[in-house]
Amino acid sequence: MDASAETRARKPPASRKIAGRGRPSRSDDKVNYKEIILDGAEHLFAQHGFHGVTTRQVAVEAGVDVALVHYYFGTKRGLFDAVFARRAEILNAARLASLDAYERDNAGALTPMGAIAAFIDPMIDISLTGGPGWKSYFALVAQVNNTPAWGGVTMTRFFDPVVHRLIDVLGLAMPQAREQELYWGYQFLTGAMMLCVSETGRIDLLSEGACRSSDLEAIRHRLTGYCAAGFCALVESQPSVTSLSAT
Amino acid sequence: MDASAETRARKPPASRKIAGRGRPSRSDDKVNYKEIILDGAEHLFAQHGFHGVTTRQVAVEAGVDVALVHYYFGTKRGLFDAVFARRAEILNAARLASLDAYERDNAGALTPMGAIAAFIDPMIDISLTGGPGWKSYFALVAQVNNTPAWGGVTMTRFFDPVVHRLIDVLGLAMPQAREQELYWGYQFLTGAMMLCVSETGRIDLLSEGACRSSDLEAIRHRLTGYCAAGFCALVESQPSVTSLSAT
DNA sequence: GCCTTTTTTCATCATCGGCTGAAATTACAT
DNA sequence: ATGTAATTTCAGCCGATGATGAAAAAAGGC
Numbered sequence: 001m002d003a004s005a006e007t008r009a010r011k012p013p014a015s016r017k018i019a020g021r022g023r024p025s026r027s028d029d030k031v032n033y034k035e036i037i038l039d040g041a042e043h044l045f046a047q048h049g050f051h052g053v054t055t056r057q058v059a060v061e062a063g064v065d066v067a068l069v070h071y072y073f074g075t076k077r078g079l080f081d082a083v084f085a086r087r088a089e090i091l092n093a094a095r096l097a098s099l100d101a102y103e104r105d106n107a108g109a110l111t112p113m114g115a116i117a118a119f120i121d122p123m124i125d126i127s128l129t130g131g132p133g134w135k136s137y138f139a140l141v142a143q144v145n146n147t148p149a150w151g152g153v154t155m156t157r158f159f160d161p162v163v164h165r166l167i168d169v170l171g172l173a174m175p176q177a178r179e180q181e182l183y184w185g186y187q188f189l190t191g192a193m194m195l196c197v198s199e200t201g202r203i204d205l206l207s208e209g210a211c212r213s214s215d216l217e218a219i220r221h222r223l224t225g226y227c228a229a230g231f232c233a234l235v236e237s238q239p240s241v242t243s244l245s246a247t
Numbered sequence: 248m249d250a251s252a253e254t255r256a257r258k259p260p261a262s263r264k265i266a267g268r269g270r271p272s273r274s275d276d277k278v279n280y281k282e283i284i285l286d287g288a289e290h291l292f293a294q295h296g297f298h299g300v301t302t303r304q305v306a307v308e309a310g311v312d313v314a315l316v317h318y319y320f321g322t323k324r325g326l327f328d329a330v331f332a333r334r335a336e337i338l339n340a341a342r343l344a345s346l347d348a349y350e351r352d353n354a355g356a357l358t359p360m361g362a363i364a365a366f367i368d369p370m371i372d373i374s375l376t377g378g379p380g381w382k383s384y385f386a387l388v389a390q391v392n393n394t395p396a397w398g399g400v401t402m403t404r405f406f407d408p409v410v411h412r413l414i415d416v417l418g419l420a421m422p423q424a425r426e427q428e429l430y431w432g433y434q435f436l437t438g439a440m441m442l443c444v445s446e447t448g449r450i451d452l453l454s455e456g457a458c459r460s461s462d463l464e465a466i467r468h469r470l471t472g473y474c475a476a477g478f479c480a481l482v483e484s485q486p487s488v489t490s491l492s493a494t
Numbered sequence: 495g496c497c498t499t500t501t502t503t504c505a506t507c508a509t510c511g512g513c514t515g516a517a518a519t520t521a522c523a524t
Numbered sequence: 525a526t527g528t529a530a531t532t533t534c535a536g537c538c539g540a541t542g543a544t545g546a547a548a549a550a551a552g553g554c
Contacts, residue, residue: 033501047396051298054541065503070543072501139395145442145449146393148386149294152448152460160453183454184469191442192435195392201399202392206407207430213399222431222481229480230473237472280531301511312533317513319531 034072037062039133042083046136049143050080084144087137088158094122095162099169110173113228119166120193124220127197135199142198145190163190170231177235185231192223281319284309286380288316289330293383296390297327331391334384335405341369342409346416357420360475366413367440371467374444382446389445392437410437421482428481436474443470 040061044053055076059066073079095118102118103110126134144151167182174182199213211218287308291300302323306313320326342365349365350357373381391398414429421429446460458465 049296049298049394051296052396055543056541066542067504067544068502074543076542142393143390143395146389146445146447147296148390148445148447149299151445152452155447155449156452163453180454180457180465181469183450183458184465185473186453187442187450187458188439188470188473191440192438194442195434195438198393198395198398200393200395200402202402203430203434205399205403206410206433207427210427211430211434218427218431221484222428223435225480225484226432226435226474226477229476233472233476234469237468302513303511313512314514314534315532321513323512 033062033064033068037064037069037072037079038083038086041079042086042133042136042140045080045083046140046143050076055079083137084140084154084158087134091123091126092159092162094126095119096165098122099162099165103169103172110169111228112170112173112231113224115166115169115173116189116227116231117224118169119162119189120220120224123193123197124216128216135197138194138197139199142194145194174231174235177231178238181234181238182231185227185234188230189223189227192227196223280309280311280315284311284316284319284326285330285333288326289333289380289383289387292327292330293387293390297323302326330384331387331401331405334381338370338373339406339409341373342366343412345369346409346412350416350419357416358475359417359420359478360471362413362416362420363436363474363478364471365416366409366436367467367471370440370444371463375463382444385441385444386446389441392441417478421478424478424482425485428485429478432474432478432481435477436470439470439474 037058041053041058044057044061055069056066058079059069062069069079073082098118098121099115102114106114123138127138141155144154147154163186167179167186170182170185171177171179196213196216196219201213203211204213284305288300288305291304291308302316303313305326306316309316316326320329345365345368346362349361353361370385374385388402391401394401410433414426414433417429417432418424418426443460443463443466448460450458451460
């Protein structure tokens with residue numbers, strides 16, 4: 001009784017600063033519950049999927065009332081979409097910059113390996129240095145990627161431009177490659193990569209500790225070489241294009 | 248009123264034969280609701296995941312009362328596990344037979360490509376000829392494979408023996424390969440393969456129709472060659488083993 | 495200090511969802 | 525036909541869940 005009374009005190013100011021102001025958050029040092037909710041939701045959605053999480057769990061995780069979640073995001077779906085969209089732009093920008101830089105600095109000497117590295121590295125780097133939020137985010141994307149019901153549409157909506165950019169650079173590196181081979185090659189690449197960044201711990205169990213899901217550096221160069229060789233094999237075994245000479 | 252009365256008639260014998268008997272189903276031509284429930288659950292779980300499906304939906308899909316679902320499987324989790332386990336044995340047996348046959352018929356001339364084909368082909372063949380239930384099942388496995396919370400454990404529990412068999416054969420085909428490279432190579436392989444069999448339609452959208460998720464024959468030879476080349480690249484770029492000459 | 499706007503909580507609704515007990519139905523053995 | 529055991533349905537409990545309206549609290553402008 002007494003304890004519960006204390007618990008339900010208006011708002012235990014506890015550690016966090018108190019929020020609530022007129023103008024939308026001006027990126028001050030003040031607490032931003034909207035972001036805190038997104039963080040909590042990101043973590044939970046990544047671990048249990050959309051249907052495996054309740055708005056109340058999100059509220060608890062964020063230390064907030066359920067109503068606040070709906071105040072900011074309307075519906076549960078809206079919350080999920082906000083989580084998904086939040087980091088997509090940043091990731092896309094990083095990848096585009098990486099691909100641009102690669103093409104600029106290696107004009108005339110583009111290789112499949114280089115293009116793939118330019119695509120993969122930003123993700124690995126962010127996962128290594130971006131903090132736990134990013135790790136959750138990647139696991140979430142991996143899950144969406146494998147969701148039959150709406151995964152295809154969602155991935156397409158958020159990530160297609162960057163992927164097409166990758167395909168372009170790969171096309172420059174392998175001028176004789178057919179379009180389909182590049183698309184299939186990307187499909188294999190993304191399947192492998194997404195499984196890695198979701199860090200399910202499978203390989204740890206399978207290899208009895210010889211490999212660790214969390215060892216992103218081990219993944220980075222292996223995945224790059226693996227896929228580069230795969231792309232080359234795809235192109236080499238494609239039905240021969242009769243005349244190759246350009247110009 | 249009248250229509251609803253007709254609807255709630257004891258049991259509209261409709262098309263299906265009426266079930267209910269003493270001894271457990273003796274594989275007659277009679278209806279087996281247990282299997283029908285599993286089929287429905289498989290379909291729904293594959294599409295929406297464990298938490299995205301209610302036992303009531305499963306009951307409707309199977310044309311059965313909810314209570315029957317619990318009568319047969321106890322809990323929703325029990326139902327899910329039953330779905331997951333049902334086809335695992337068959338798939339494992341087919342893969343083991345394929346790997347055994349490959350090793351027997353090609354003793355002394357084992358190749359990475361051959362080993363990988365022996366692992367992949369049964370899945371592709373079953374997906375092509377096994378009917379829609381199998382397609383659902385593969386999509387389900389793909390989803391579990393990418394589930395951070397419990398995917399690793401589940402995959403390990405059901406599929407590890409076959410995977411270790413594959414690793415063994417790959418080790419015979421590439422004696423100089425280190426254990427870790429084989430495990431990582433398998434991780435990439437399974438990520439790519441699972442994404443393909445979950446048929447999310449992503450590549451259809453991405454390629455604007457140039458590639459089709461459902462085109463398993465296109466996947467079969469491409470994925471095999473891609474991964475075979477990938478494995479070789481992994482092994483070639485591994486820290487050099489100082490002395491290689493066997494015997 | 496007041497007024498306005500925004501943020502946060504409280505209390506609650508209507509529905510859903512997993513599950514269960516008991517009755518009804520069926521199949522089979524004798 | 526009668527009894528027995530397995531199957532199937534009915535009806536409902538009870539907690540959880542998505543969502544909402546209104547009140548309270550906080551922030552800022554003046």
